[in-house]
Amino acid sequence: MSLEITNLNKHFADKQLGQKHVLKDVTFNAENGRIVGLIGKNGSGKTTTFHCILNFIKYDGLIRLDGKEINENTYNRIGYLPEERSLMPKLTVYEQVRFLARLKGMSNQSIKDEFPKWMDRLGVVGKPNDKIKSLSKGNQQKVQLIATLIHKPDFIILDEPFSGLDPLNTDILKKVIFDEQRRGATIIFSDHSMSNVSELCDDVVMINDGRIVLNGPIQQVRDSYGLTRIIVRCALSTEELRAVPHVLSADRRKDGGVELRIEDEKYGSEIFNFISKGSYVRTFDHEPPTLDEIFKEKAGEKNE
Amino acid sequence: MNKIVLVFLETFKRQVKSWSFLIMVLAPFLAIGLGLLLGKVSSDNAEDMVKDVTEIAVVATSKNLQKQFESQTNVTIRYESLDKAKKALNKDKIAGYVSVSLKKGRYEARYHGKGSIDETSKAGIMNVLSRLQSSQNIVAAQLNNDQLHKLQVQPNFVEIKNSASKQNQIDKKQQEKFANKTAYMILLFVMYFILITYSTTTAQEIGSEKGTKIMEVLFSSMPAKNYFYGKMLGLTMVIVLHISIYAIGGGVIYALAPRLWGDEALFKTAYEMINIIFKHLISINLVYVLLMIILCTVLAALCGALVVRIEDSNKAVQPVMYLIIAGFIASMVFQGKPESVIVVALSYIPGVSAFFMPLRIINGTVGTIGIGVSLTLFLATVILAIVWCARVYPGLILQTDDEPLLKNLKKASNK
Numbered sequence: 001m002s003l004e005i006t007n008l009n010k011h012f013a014d015k016q017l018g019q020k021h022v023l024k025d026v027t028f029n030a031e032n033g034r035i036v037g038l039i040g041k042n043g044s045g046k047t048t049t050f051h052c053i054l055n056f057i058k059y060d061g062l063i064r065l066d067g068k069e070i071n072e073n074t075y076n077r078i079g080y081l082p083e084e085r086s087l088m089p090k091l092t093v094y095e096q097v098r099f100l101a102r103l104k105g106m107s108n109q110s111i112k113d114e115f116p117k118w119m120d121r122l123g124v125v126g127k128p129n130d131k132i133k134s135l136s137k138g139n140q141q142k143v144q145l146i147a148t149l150i151h152k153p154d155f156i157i158l159d160e161p162f163s164g165l166d167p168l169n170t171d172i173l174k175k176v177i178f179d180e181q182r183r184g185a186t187i188i189f190s191d192h193s194m195s196n197v198s199e200l201c202d203d204v205v206m207i208n209d210g211r212i213v214l215n216g217p218i219q220q221v222r223d224s225y226g227l228t229r230i231i232v233r234c235a236l237s238t239e240e241l242r243a244v245p246h247v248l249s250a251d252r253r254k255d256g257g258v259e260l261r262i263e264d265e266k267y268g269s270e271i272f273n274f275i276s277k278g279s280y281v282r283t284f285d286h287e288p289p290t291l292d293e294i295f296k297e298k299a300g301e302k303n304e
Numbered sequence: 305m306n307k308i309v310l311v312f313l314e315t316f317k318r319q320v321k322s323w324s325f326l327i328m329v330l331a332p333f334l335a336i337g338l339g340l341l342l343g344k345v346s347s348d349n350a351e352d353m354v355k356d357v358t359e360i361a362v363v364a365t366s367k368n369l370q371k372q373f374e375s376q377t378n379v380t381i382r383y384e385s386l387d388k389a390k391k392a393l394n395k396d397k398i399a400g401y402v403s404v405s406l407k408k409g410r411y412e413a414r415y416h417g418k419g420s421i422d423e424t425s426k427a428g429i430m431n432v433l434s435r436l437q438s439s440q441n442i443v444a445a446q447l448n449n450d451q452l453h454k455l456q457v458q459p460n461f462v463e464i465k466n467s468a469s470k471q472n473q474i475d476k477k478q479q480e481k482f483a484n485k486t487a488y489m490i491l492l493f494v495m496y497f498i499l500i501t502y503s504t505t506t507a508q509e510i511g512s513e514k515g516t517k518i519m520e521v522l523f524s525s526m527p528a529k530n531y532f533y534g535k536m537l538g539l540t541m542v543i544v545l546h547i548s549i550y551a552i553g554g555g556v557i558y559a560l561a562p563r564l565w566g567d568e569a570l571f572k573t574a575y576e577m578i579n580i581i582f583k584h585l586i587s588i589n590l591v592y593v594l595l596m597i598i599l600c601t602v603l604a605a606l607c608g609a610l611v612v613r614i615e616d617s618n619k620a621v622q623p624v625m626y627l628i629i630a631g632f633i634a635s636m637v638f639q640g641k642p643e644s645v646i647v648v649a650l651s652y653i654p655g656v657s658a659f660f661m662p663l664r665i666i667n668g669t670v671g672t673i674g675i676g677v678s679l680t681l682f683l684a685t686v687i688l689a690i691v692w693c694a695r696v697y698p699g700l701i702l703q704t705d706d707e708p709l710l711k712n713l714k715k716a717s718n719k
Contacts, residue, residue, distance in 0.1 A: 099310070
């Protein structure tokens with residue numbers, strides 16, 4: 001299922017400003033079967049964008065799922081995991097999943113068939129008849145994920161799915177996300193960890209102060225910033241490297257290499273020649289900036 | 305299955321399975337049961353005490369003779385011998401005993417007791433003895449049939465009631481008036497109790513869901529307004545179930561009460577009146593009660609959706625409570641004046657009409673057209689309230705801003 005968002009605008013009432021423009025002409029697409037990372041600072045408008053997609057709030061602009069507005073049929077093809085987890089504490093695990101899955105159009109028999117598989121797949125510690133409130137926070141999170149995915153949605157929205165997960169469960173979730181993509185689902189998720197986004201996503205969309213500041217395939221976005229990052233291992237000290245012409249900064253990394261930021265990628269060969277004159281250069285890795293660096297740079301910019 | 309139905313079933317099931325619902329429904333039955341039990345036990349004790357102190361045993365020389373006293377009030381023939389009666393007297397099981405014998409064509413009765421025999425028992429025993437002595441005398445006199453017939457002629461006593469039908473009519477009217485008043489009071493109190501209880505429950509139920517992320521998950525499966533319809537249907541059906549249980553329970557108690565209390569005669573006289581009450585309760589008045597329940601549930605849900613913290617839901621639902629309390633107090637004030645202009649006017653105002661139109665219907669002071677107009681206005685208001693609340697509900701339920709209630713409502717209307 002594909003998503004098209006065109007000129008999405010959203011205003012909220014504000015005590016001081018009267019009206020706050022939280023989404024400004026947001027336009028991006030999520031192609032069928034792609035994983036899209038929606039990134040941005042806290043309060044940049046990521047969750048509001050999700051709420052607009054899901055039709056929770058009124059908005060100006062155009063949002064289309066497979067070319068159509070959200071309707072009774074599209075609801076059944078969507079899986080949504082909200083930012084904070086919340087279930088009905090008095091229900092049992094099975095009752096909770098069954099209720100939410102039934103609302104997604106699943107039959108009782110399909111739920112009965114699929115539910116144990118998902119419990120195994122996510123390694124939920126607990127029985128189907130355990131009350132939700134008796135489960136640990138981590139297991140409740142897994143139950144919520146089961147409820148999000150059990151009906152095999154074509155379009156999945158995950159709002160900060162990794163928050164609160166330990167490394168083991170993070171790996172399980174990453175595997176599930178890749179499996180869902182292989183199944184053909186389109187996935188859009190928000191996260192503050194750029195390494196997760198880099199590892200999982202095909203495309204990245206960054207919102208800053210309600211406006212799109214980055215949009216496209218991750219490698220393309222990084223490349224568009226030029227090869228302004230060099231990892232170097234040589235006999236020169238960090239201070240000596242910092243003094244090299246066109247080098248903006250030099251920082252030693254834990255692995256022993258030094259990371260250089262340079263003015264422009266065209267100075268790469270000049271810098272290599274300069275360093276290699278007086279010493280043996282073991283590593284000279286000329287790369288585009290990381291997503292993290294791009295994020296920090298973009299997040300620091302003012303759009304208005 | 306339709307998603308509205310799924311939400312309705314889930315809401316209904318969750319509410320009905322809760323302990324609070326069970327306790328709320330069973331409380332009146334437990335109270336009635338306990339009352340019956342205590343009443344039965346205390347009345348049995350009282351009866352036993354009365355028997356022990358005042359009962360007189362009759363012991364006769366023959367069983368046939370003893371049997372003649374069987375039907376007398378406060379008299380027992382269960383002691384076959386004088387010894388047994390004497391022992392019973394010593395153990396204070398009886399107040400005394402009378403030994404009856406026939407000696408030389410004359411009946412003789414001797415009373416033995418710790419005190420004097422009471423006049424009623426004495427009169428009863430003497431009555432039987434006189435009858436027996438007369439029969440004995442006739443046999444001894446050897447009379448022929450003609451003489452016997454003449455001796456058996458009894459005086460004639462005729463009772464003539466003046467204007468019997470008129471008096472009956474007055475009695476019937478009084479009875480009907482009393483039944484009408486009782487029916488209205490039952491309707492009023494049940495409606496008041498249900499509305500007050502469920503308005504708070506509904507506001508708390510919706511308030512507890514507000515701002516939780518589970519609502520976002522639910523709204524990603526269906527439009528929020530459809531969820532609202534399902535929820536309202538569920539809560540309304542819980543109330544309908546509650547009323548139905550009371551109605552069925554009331555019917556069962558009505559049927560079993562004579563046996564439980566053991567005084568069928570008393571209930572037979574009350575049946576006619578109870579039937580009038582039932583006729584008024586199971587009528588168009590029920591539609592008014594149902595519409596009022598739906599209206600208050602929807603408004604209470606709206607109030608619950610306005611608050612940010614669940615503890616504020618009781619505060620938010622106050623306007624609905626005031627409407628109910630005001631309606632209840634006003635109807636108590638006017639319950640004896642079904643023809644008052646104020647009652648007539650209020651019986652057409654949607655919402656308030658649930659308190660006043662039943663008063664007019666029960667007392668027969670309104671025609672079909674009047675009821676039709678009032679019901680149409682009420683129904684239209686309920687539909688408008690549902691549609692409007694369903695429209696603002698999505699904007700309210702996902703809102704977490706701690707703003708004044710009216711500002712929240714305004715914000716939600718514009719969302």
